[in-house]
Amino acid sequence: MTSPEGIVPTEAHVPFDMADAATAVVDAVGTVVGWTAATERLLGYPAAEVLNKPASMLLASPEDAAKVRNITDQCRDQGSWGGLVTLGHRSGHRVEAGVRVSGISGISEFCGRGCWLISAIDLSKIPSWALSGSLLEAFLVRSPIGMAVLSPDLRYVWMNDMLERYGGVPREQRLGRRMAESLPGLDTGALEAQMRQVLETGNPVVDYEYRGWTMADPYREHAYSTSFFRLDNTDGHPVGVCYMGMDVTDRWRARERLALLNEASAKIGSTLDVLRTAQELADFAVPRLADFVTVDLLESVLHGEEPVAPSQHTLPAFRRAGQASIHEGTPESIAALGDPVSISPSSPFASCFFSGEALLDPAMDVSVTAWTGDTPDPARARKVREFGMRSLMVTPIRARGTILGVASFVRSREPDPFEADDLLLAEELVARAALCVDNARRYTREHTTALALQRSLMPHNLPGSPVLEVASRYLPTVRDGVGGDWFDVIPLSGARVALAVGDVVGHGINAAASMGRLRTAVHTLADMDLPPEELLAHLDDLVIRLGEERVGEEDIAAALIGATFLYAIYDPVTRRCTMARAGHPAPALVAPDGEVTFPSLPAGPPLGLGSLPFESAELELREGSLIALYTDGLIETCDQDIDIGLARLSNALAQPGLPLEDLCSTVVDTLLTSPPSDDVALLLARTHSLSPGHVASWDLPTDPAVVASARSLAVRQLAEWGLDELTTTSELIVSELVTNAIRHGTGPIRLRLIRHDVLICEVADASNTSPRLRHARTTDEGGRGLFLVAQLTRRWGTRYTEGGKLIWAEQDLPAPA
Template identity: 45%
Template sequence: MRSTSPGDDGLLADVATALIDARGVVVSWSDAASRLLAREAEDVRGRSVLRLVADPAGLPRGLPEADGGPLDGTVRLGGGAGQVDVEYRVLPTASPDRFLVLAVPADRAADVRHGTTLLRALLAQDAIGVVLRDTDLAVVRTNRTPGLFGEVPYRTGTRLADVMHAEDAAKAEASLREVLATGEPVVNRKQRVRSLATPSAEWDFSVSAVRLEDGGGRPDGVVVLLTDATEQFQAAHRLELRHRMASTVGRSLDIIRTAQDIADVLVPAFGDLAWVDLAADVLNGDEPSKTFGGGDLNLRRAAVCPGDAPWAPELLQPGASIPPLPDRPLVRLLQQGRAVTVDRATLEHGLADPDFVRATAPEKGHSLAVAPLFARGLVLGLAAVWRTERPEPFDQRDVDLLSEVASHAALAVDNARRYTREHRAAVALQEHLLPQAVTRTTVLETAGHYLPASGGAEIGGDWYDAIALPSLRTALVVGDVTGHGLHASATMGRLRTAVHTLADLELAPDELLTHLDDLVTRVAAEAEPGQRDVVGATCLVVLHDPVAGQCTVAAAGHPPPVLVLPDGGAEPVALRPGPPLGVGGMPFETTTVDVPPGSLLALFTDGLIERCGGEVSDVVARLSPPHDPAGSLQALGRALVASDRPHAARDDTALLLARTASLPADAVARWEFPTDPAAVAGARTVVTEQLAAWGLDEIGFTTELIVSELVTNAIRYTKGPVGLRLIRDTSLICEVSDPSNTQPRLRRARITDEGGRGLFLVAQLAGRWGSRYGPEGKTIWTEQPLPS
């Protein structure tokens, strides 16, 4: 039996007692009475008790009779500590002249009375569970006796592990011991409780706990208040799941990413394992075909979420095709847009294929819920969730919730599908607008690369071009149209067509950019008023002349090209770029640099600069290490555009690499003749001798006629020396230059005309011909195929 000390908080510790005689004289006095009135027993013994009462008139007359009941009431006493209100009771004793007086402070009596009333009220109701536990957390008293957790009675002395799952009991006990140790109360803490008697039974309780203390402030136990909040917590859980689905799914326009987001939301909030299957047509951006009944539904596993464990190898892996499904009512319900739930036994019976069951049902899976991703009357795919660790099966409320969140998920998948279709069309347009990636001639090899912006951005207007020109020259072009999307791609297509047309005129790079500037200005004028300020482009043009071993460069607001010499040194070409296309009013300037055979030229847009680090010097650094002269330009280009900073690739990337080669030393022959008609014969002679040296006697007569006509026209209509150059490559190129800027014209001479047949004859004899202008005149050129 525990003793009661003055510091204890027991009721008896505060009871003051006195023994009085029939006259009301104090016979004896307890220590509690001495503490209450701050008077020792010697001070009051032998004196009337009425002398301690502040208002004796309020006391009842007389003392209780021996056979009567006790006298009680409230009175104010005065003592050394001042006045104090007490509740008293006078009881007769076995001696007829002795009476026992009991008194407690009035406020203490009220506390005890109210506490008793409160505890009685709490224990009498069943809306709130009340559990008094001692310091060992054993039940002292409770109102939850009639099988709170399944069939296990909640008796006095019961511990947490006796009535609930060990994991749940451990969490609850840790929380209550913290209350005992710190005194900090727990308020509305969620506690999951699984019954030992019925493993499938589960509750969610809202738990509040307060430490009990004795009079000395020492822990004396804990009182726990429980309310069954299963419905509220489940409603909040369902609301949270809807919120997560709405806020998470649909942020990306990538179909696979969207499917993965759906699976990640469902686990562990809804189940222990989930996957999302999508129709193969949906993955390609197309609408799925309408099917009804079993068979091959053309589904692919798009995403899985295994929870905490790795995805089991026996289950269908991401990207795998879903085997044909049997024609069962559940399959037809899914095709009608309705979610279903099925247990493992029913699934095994319905599939009737052990291999299919192993690929579909996880080892410990006991309950499956499946919802179709149903949008616009079409089944885009399926979202499936298994419960493996949780004992409770899916119920109708779960099915309704899964059906609701799957409806939102279906809209996100359909949006991603639409974007995929449009993006695929835009990329196809971009790819068709770009030239072939690799070109190769005897003097130049090129390789182009185009990468759309990362992060789901639209394709843009970046482009590259390698245009073969007469006399083995090549125009290398890279451009960047402002903006993204089909509008930028369409503008890029117009500019690229214009570049081809202007390049065929064999204009110098600065003149070509001037004409492009006019075109962009017209395109801006044709745009909507709100779009005119955003129509623009940058462009870089490099004209490679292998015979001269030079490149002529001009830029319109574009980064300079990087030149890598055969010894491995790399640096950007020093040039003065003009303004971007569409600004107008400023000239463009050209820069000519020597490009020896074996050099590498890199032309690129801003996207490559971002991928490499943000500066042109970062591109130079990547090109600086020596590269294999015979290495693949395609491989080098892939290495350059492979960004180690994918988050920075917010712009499209166009890259054009060009590697120069040399002509044989004897592949070019040059002569110069005075403006003397007699020089025509000399021109024919040197041409015949050179063709004989090259072993091309078979085309000697044809070439003599062409040279004779071109040199004759140059001498007749110009003043100054006439240049003649032959270039042997895959064809024979003949060039005649003069200082005149007169445009040669091909016309059909009449019978009575004495002249006018020269160019007509040249056009008939040559494979193709043309003319170009230079700083000091023009050059007429022809090409003839070489004999087999």
């Protein structure tokens, strides 16, 4: 027997039409006393083989005999039984049968005592129409899906229990009426339009979704999914429309949450700014989730620093980073954006921060108690009463295992309190925003570090000189705020000045660090008084070597390799400017009359490629000429060709009467009409020459006797310049340098004095042998000349020229009286 024990059989256990069933009669002791032809067809036994024999022989398994006794007891108590039984066919196979046992009265003459009528039907041969009407009714009425039948004029004629519960209106008040009379919170017009379409076309409508409320849960929005199909009679004519619906509010809310989170991903974290990201979170949550939202971050987070680890005793400093409200101006807030936020140690805010867990206070009773208890917060308590705040959620802003702050969500106008699903949504929103906040914090830290590094590496004050006026501008890109563009002005020997401008690939801290390395290398090479093309060759070798050392550090290597650079040396004595470039834009030259030209310099490859040699070009500049060095960010934009940029630069520079600082501002304002997408560096230099009265030179023979004459020439020239205070030291310097040239060099020898912001003494000869400073022993008769020169001068050095070498020494001019 397959009917479970302990369950009283009902008609539902035999859900079949038994009109054509096989029947048999069994007496009170279980003997078969009646057998029909239908039963013979079902089990294969003829009447002669079963009559007057125990009915247990018909069971498929002897073990079922014990269960038969339980069924017999139930039949005596209740008068009938129904269920499923496994019977044995005469041929040996099993027959799964639906069985009904009913008591028979009034036929004692047939069997002499009480008998039972047993009806059975083969389950494997039941047609679908054999389901009993009672089962169909139970299926429809008790279905977990709401069902109703409406007449062609769309009036209710039948509905099941679930639909009655969905509507919240008794069945008897809805039958015979239209939908609008009992469902005021639904768009019944749209629903009836769907049903009319089904009645007209016969095409069913499946999974039609809509939202609204019913009297079962007044004014709380639910979502429903409904399908409609037409009911036709046997002639195919429509007699009504049936609809089946179910409450899919949970599915709708899950879908809404997913859509909300997808939208949040696009709207939160649009920039790498901590405050902007916090405000985007607040703006997004109001009014979608709450009526008032605050985002409070640790003060250290706003500065880009690592967050302070939470302590169970002390709250760190918080600042209001974002807030939004359904009321204009967020009058509910007790702090303005950027202001410090005071936190009560017993408040939900503090509990959330210390525990790291989100808190839900549906009725705000816990919060109000905390703000009015032993450690009161009267300002917050007053705002709660004033704006009718009624529900609160507090969520930690956590990213990568670290708490960055706390977000608070409040409802005041929305009547429904926050629920657990709302808290899950808030946590997911805050979790996504937290990653954006932490990314912005990390960017702020790196950007601040890179900016500090760049500022420390860039020249703070360009060295002034009577022979060169300079002005400069540096504008970092808006996107990254720091990059690898740079410029420099380097004083050289002989009153000469070097101008440098470069552009390192990329942006950020790697670009700034690479720029610093190149700038330091340029200073070192410039101090060796190398001509521009040689300096670029040495710098190219250095970049190649650094790139090889940085194997596996692609960011750093990429910033160095491909950098562009331009180096120029201006000599105020000859008014000549020698330039060389490595893939950098050519400079602009502005004549005193305002004519702008771009000299044709050999381009040279960018640094680090090592493919071609570098060449220099020498130009003679008129007094008052202007040299403009710049990076490509000034003349190139994504929507502007470089030729257009050069033309605009030419027009902006063609204003010779403007002071350099004003001209710098004019150029930047003219060419950069919007925030730059790349770094911009601009260096302007106006050249001046040294008048002949500031320079004196003499050609000397290679005769040791000429040393005395050289001293006399120098003393006489110093007297003309009014520099008698420097006579003694200058005599010694001239004597030592000329003597070295005669003794260790080759002719011709040339002595030159230059009165600049320092007094410069130069002695040139045709030898390429560089002098070497050494410490003479006490017994040595010579070898102390350069040591004395080094002690008496401001600085000294050697540089090579086309005809040999030149030794120079500088002395500070005496202070004016």
